[in-house]
Amino acid sequence: MQELQQHLEATEQRLDAFLVKLTQRAQELLNGFEQEAVNIRRNDTIYGQAYSRFLAATRGQVQKLREKVKEVEETQIMPVFYRHCTQSSLAGFSSMVYEWRNRCQAKILQWEEQLYASESAAIERAEWQDYETVFQSHLQQYHAEKEKVYCKQCGAKLAINQVYYYTVYITCTFCQTQNIFNPGTSARQLEDTARKLAEQRSRPVLEQQQFYQQRERDLYMQAHELQLSLIHEKNNQIIKEKQQAIARLEEQRQEAVVKAPQLMEEYHRSVFDELNNLLPDLREHHEKFYRAITTHYQ
Amino acid sequence: MTNNPLLEPIHGISLYDYSAANARLANNVPVEDVCKALGIEQPVWEEVNDLWVKRMQEDGEFVVATQMGNYFAQADQHPKLGSLKAAAAAADQGNLQQLAADRYFYEELNGAREAAYEAGLDGAQWILENYGISLGDFQQVAMQWSQVMQQEGYETMNQYLQYRQEKKDEYAARFAEEQGGNVADDIEF
Known part of the structure; x- marks a missing residue:
């Protein structure tokens, strides 16, 4: 048994060291990604193809790190567990192997969660843009460009009094000739930029929603752990206290269960209110889109 | 499904026309050639394109998007666009x-x-x-x-x-x- 214990301890230490090395490598990768992303995005096409490829490659490498850990779990941890978990002839032997397996898996899970959080945060930082400035810039560019459009027939300046998001016919008010007006790239990007700006402005509501969503899960897990601890509990006083604690946690969890979808609805409404402010001529479409989204979410 | 107003043609362009046109555009056929085959001018196409996208956004049941996928697969059988190929698209x-x-x-x-x-x-x-x-x-x-x-x-x-x-x-x-x-x-x- 002592020999096995030493083997398990050594394997666990190797796992710790392995995960530390992979974390360092992931950090180097993500730091490099963030620095490089700035240059790539600056020189990219309007569709962001170069950045998309760069992002996919980075995600691919992060995935390789996950696969490496998965492989270690499958080849170094689980075979040891399966080999020894049923050998329960010695007292405490089986529980030692189970606890070791659980500790290793918990470490792997924690490592994966941290990696996911680091990856998401790096991508979010790399992609962050002040959409207030971008939107205003597109709008100003459109208004400047539409002032330089003249009738192909008589040369008079065309009266363009609204925002067009795609190519349209404009009739010359002087000679009645029908002209084709292409509003240009900035106008075509206005709807997309407005949506991103509306989401950015509504972000605090989404963060609140995510807080309650996470809180619901955390409270559930706390109550679940208390439930598990009751399985072998004999002391009635402790049982009573734990059951009361479980009931309190459940009450708080129910508040979060109600609050999270309410906040999601609030977030959607906020995004579409912002969109209506930014592009008031599309209000009717926004409202239909809002109904479709809320129907789907429900 | 045929009574769904979201599936009604827009400026005479049906969802099948729209889906087949997108299949051709994805294959590098110029938008001018697609418009010519459909018998419309580019401003009409752009408005149609914008409105079909908006319909998909407004469709909480995803009927339009699903049907578009089916029609996309049948682009080769489309009477006006089926034979339209990009000049440089010498597919293997x-x-x-x-x-x-x-x-x-x-x-x-x-x-x-x-x-x-x-x-x-x-x-x-x-x-x-x-x-x-x-x-x-x-x-x-x-x-x-x-x-x-x-x-x-x-x-x-x-x-x-x-x-x-x-x-x-x-x-x-x-x-x-x-x-x-x-x-x-x-x-x-």
Whole structure:
């Protein structure tokens, strides 16, 4: 048994060291990604193809790190567990192997969660843009460009009094000739930029929603752990206290269960209110889109 | 479904017209040629395009998007757009036919494409360069296979997915070798 214990301890230490090395490598990768992303995005096409490829490659490498850990779990941890978990002839032997397996898996899970959080945060930082400035810039560019459009027939300046998001016919008010007006790239990007700006402005509501969503899960897990601890509990006083604690946690969890979808609805409404402010001529479409989204979410 | 107002034509352009037009545009057919075949001018096309996208956004049941996918797969049979091809689109007909007939070949190229993107390559361009199949043609065949997949059982689907994953791993290893390895190849347990 002592020999096995030493083997398990050594394997666990190797796992710790392995995960530390992979974390360092992931950090180097993500730091490099963030620095490089700035240059790539600056020189990219309007569709962001170069950045998309760069992002996919980075995600691919992060995935390789996950696969490496998965492989270690499958080849170094689980075979040891399966080999020894049923050998329960010695007292405490089986529980030692189970606890070791659980500790290793918990470490792997924690490592994966941290990696996911680091990856998401790096991508979010790399992609962050002040959409207030971008939107205003597109709008100003459109208004400047539409002032330089003249009738192909008589040369008079065309009266363009609204925002067009795609190519349209404009009739010359002087000679009645029908002209084709292409509003240009900035106008075509206005709807997309407005949506991103509306989401950015509504972000605090989404963060609140995510807080309650996470809180619901955390409270559930706390109550679940208390439930598990009751399985072998004999002391009635402790049982009573734990059951009361479980009931309190459940009450708080129910508040979060109600609050999270309410906040999601609030977030959607906020995004579409912002969109209506930014592009008031599309209000009717926004409202239909809002109904479709809320129907789907429900 | 036929009574759904979201499926009514827009300025005379039906969802089938719109879907087939998009299949052609995805295959690098110029928008001017698509408009000519449909008998409309570009401003009409752009408004139609904008309105069909808006209808999809307003459709909480995804009926329009689903039907568009079905029509996309039938673009070759469209009476006005079926025969329209890009001047430079000399697709490798042999590979394209194999893609449509051989599920294993289709899964392999899917795996290769995914592996290429994860290696930082343009997966669609890689398939075009190596197999002469454009993104538009590939997606059209993908829609045909998607209809087949809807009818097949879990085991069959799982078998093909496993095959795709195997191929993806093979191509990933190949791309990694070409690029000097993966980020943590030197870290051992």
